[in-house]
Amino acid sequence: MMMRDLHDEELRALLTFRERHGRRWKAALLLRWSAGADLDEPGSPHLRRLRNIGGPRWLLGLSVAALDDAAARLAGGIDWELVATFLENATGFARGAAASLDMAPARAAHSLAIAIELGLKAYLLQAGYADDWNRIHIRHDLEKALAHATDTGLLGVPKELPDLAAILSPAYSRHQIDALFRGGVSPFDLVDACGCVERLLVSVRAQIAQADPDAPSVSSHGNKRGIADP
Structure with missing residues (x-):
């Protein structure tokens, strides 16, 4: 089944995780998913939902450009x-x-x-x-x-x-x-x-x-x- 578009809350959770864990953030998230340690991360309910509906294959295929575009769209607070x-x-x-x-x-x-x-x-x-x-x-x-x-x-x-x-x-x-x-x-x-x-x-x-x-x-x-x- 094709993965649906991500909600903004899910994108923010991924962006926060990427910022906290750096270049190898996908490996870090996969490790936490397998050990159940993602519950200690900011936005953990959204990360867990993505584990359940997307899984490792989806995460590994998630492009840098897609997250960078989301980061630009969601930059800053509401003016x-x-x-x-x-x-x-x-x-x-x-x-x-x-x-x-x-x-x-x-x-x-x-x-x-x-x-x-x-x-x-x-x-x-x-x-x-x-x-x-x-x-x-x-x-x-x-x-x-x-x-x-x-x-x-x-x-x-x-x-x-x-x-x-x-x-x-x-x-x-x-x-x-x-x-x-x-x-x-x-x-x-x-x-x-x-x-x-x-x-x-x-x-x-x-x-x-x-x-x-x-x-x-x-x-x-x-x-x-x-x-x-x-």
């Missing part, structure tokens, strides 16, 4: 100020889109794409995804951001969002939103899209508040400090 900034600006761009529907539909669509990106990345930041990892691995791919967010536990995703992201993402990632509106025809209903993005941000905001009630409050008024990187 709650950045979470608040991203969500604040997502809200601002969503409101800007709603205000420019009739005058500049392509601009409104671009603002919606930015709002989706920043909203999803705000959620990923509070879930432990490092901003640098998001910038390198997700960039402006709205479908990938949505997949990571839902895999990480985002609830209440509007049912229309996957289709909207699928339309916007290819053009948005290549800075070609205007091409979607050539000929004066919109590829989706912009009013419905604004409502979809607003519901997404409501869900993200609620889960961020639930994750840490003591985190800096997230304003509903947008500014330009967290504009998505070019």
Whole structure:
């Protein structure tokens, strides 16, 4: 049976073990698994679960690159100020889109794409995804951001969002939103899209508040400090 993807808690346990035991950490973990001594290690329940479902063959085949990538993604703590900034600006761009529907539909669509990106990345930041990892691995791919967010536990995703992201993402990632509106025809209903993005941000905001009630409050008024990187 193919080994499933590792949970973040399991990855953290492996990374901590690797840091504690150095270059021959796999041999050290195999020895502890065989002797039952892994129970004395940080994250021992996760290490024991990996022993039971993965075993020695899986461990020996685990690549250095996979763990290094996980280390980069999980680096550091949660930057709650950045979470608040991203969500604040997502809200601002969503409101800007709603205000420019009739005058500049392509601009409104671009603002919606930015709002989706920043909203999803705000959620990923509070879930432990490092901003640098998001910038390198997700960039402006709205479908990938949505997949990571839902895999990480985002609830209440509007049912229309996957289709909207699928339309916007290819053009948005290549800075070609205007091409979607050539000929004066919109590829989706912009009013419905604004409502979809607003519901997404409501869900993200609620889960961020639930994750840490003591985190800096997230304003509903947008500014330009967290504009998505070019």
